[in-house]
Amino acid sequence: MKKTYLTALLTSTLLAGPALAQTTLTIESWRNDDLLIWQDTIIPAFNAQHPDINVVFSPSAPAEYNAVLNSKLSAGSAGDLITCRPFDASLELFNQGHLADLTDLAGMANFSDVAKSAWQTDDGSATFCVPMASVIHGFIYNADAFAELGIEVPTTEAEFYAALDKIKADGTYIPMAMGTNDQWEAATMGYNNIGPTYWKGEEGRKALIAGEQKLTDPQWVAPFEQLAKWKDYLGDGFEAQTYPDSQNLFTLGRAAVYPAGSWEISGFNTQADFKMGAFAPPVAAAGDTCYISDHTDIAIGMNAKSPNAEAAKVFLDWVGSPEFATLYANALPGFFSLNSTPVEMQDPLAQEFVSWRGKCEPTIRSTYQILSRGTPNLENETWNASANVIRGSETPADAAKRLQDGLASWYDPQK
The missing domain is CATH 3.40.190.10 (Periplasmic binding protein-like II)
Structure with missing residues (x-):
């Protein structure tokens, strides 16, 4: 009886190990109309490779996002991952120390200078958000x-x-x-x-x-x-x-x-x-x-004070991957991947737009x-x-x- 009890206890402890080791990441975003896409398509695809990292997509109303995010960052209650608007709004967050420098993130190698330009310092020395999509x-x-x-x-x-x-x-x-x-x-x-x-x-x-x-x-x-x-x-x-x-x-x-x-x-x-x-x-x-x-439109960065920085970087590296690019661009036709790896669009009109990248010079x-x-x-x-x-x-x-x-x-x- 004692042996059986000890075996059961050991087994339950071993089973509890991974659960206790799990990390939960929260994403701040203004794209509240994307909630189901993240819940049904994007997060399950990430979890197929990283079952130990839970991801919660927690959007605010678009018009309220900047104010809500700034309030949370000031209070220390913001999520681990911050969806980034282009240029000055996100640059200000970086200058205030709210966004981490992601210049050395491996996934950044998958983006051109033009793709990264909306989420860099003026001199280009630091990049603080992983590009997601353009229009x-x-x-x-x-x-x-x-x-x-x-x-x-x-x-x-x-x-x-x-x-x-x-x-x-x-x-x-x-x-x-x-x-x-x-x-x-x-x-x-x-x-x-x-x-x-x-x-x-x-x-x-x-x-x-x-x-x-x-x-x-x-x-x-x-x-x-x-x-x-x-x-x-x-x-x-x-x-x-x-x-x-x-x-x-x-x-x-x-x-x-x-x-x-x-x-x-x-x-x-x-x-x-x-x-x-x-x-x-x-x-x-x-x-x-x-x-x-x-035109660079949306990216995602890391809260500089996130207690889950390593897990957040794993997620951000995945956002920089061709797999994410294909998932996101086809879930939202007209919001095109900024990844250097071409994405085949399922929507013919979206495919026509994105095909111009192979013929024309891009700018913002x-x-x-x-x-x-x-x-x-x-x-x-x-x-x-x-x-x-x-x-x-x-x-x-x-x-x-x-x-x-x-x-x-x-x-x-x-x-």
Whole structure:
């Protein structure tokens, strides 16, 4: 009896060992609509390899995330893993000592300098979040309408405007669905969508930061000159048209082309009952290098005060893996992996967007790194300038001068 009891006790102790050794990691995030994806797909895949590490995805409401996270970090109650917004918000957390330096994490080798740029110090010496996904800009089009009107997918500026002219002349469809009421889309899906073609992506963006180029230089005025031409193709009343109005015009089949961010894919797939395609920003002439805004959007870092740092690093290394990249990108089509290993997308529209990475030079939105830290805020001013140029209330040259004067008023390299 005594022997049996001791054997049972020993067995129960051995069985309890792994349970006692288990570590629980908590993820802070603003993506509360991703909860089921993490619970049903991502965490089970991680646990298949690491059953000793429990992971709890604990999101806050998007609008409240920054305030909630800062409060938790100050109180010492934040989770082990911190989902990172791009650029200044996360850089401030790192500068305050809240995010750990992950520069030497093995998984960081799987990301390009562009992919990491949103979660680095200004000099690039420290990287503090593992990149997860970006959004890509271009144009989504009604493939049924193009087929009906005999329009080929445009690749050059001349082909682009010829297509819009043909759609306008036919009269069945509004050539392009975009309004200027909300302003931000005029800059985001307008200026920063086509702009990299003219300022040559990273070359121009970095030169602007360094003070080697100005917003009044021809390559920075050129996108405004293109936007001024869009006015004739946006349909009646575009000045009062909101972002949801534009989405509805396209998904209801009333417009043929939609200047887009890839985040539209899931919603458009649900709402549109016609075949869709996508094309990259047109180049000036056939054979020119194409550029895309492949904008860094979301990453994940480690709470510098986490008591579970080793387990957190194991998880972060896995987030840097091709396996995670494939899981995440296909669970959320339109949010593309930043991993250097290509991911085959199951959604055909998402695959079209991501295929441009193999043909075009990637960059990020020109206003997001460093240049919008002062007043006037260059990002917000670019919204207004882009909308004004499309409306015709400000010339491309005047808009560019206003932005340059504002930037030079507070940013020393531009003075």
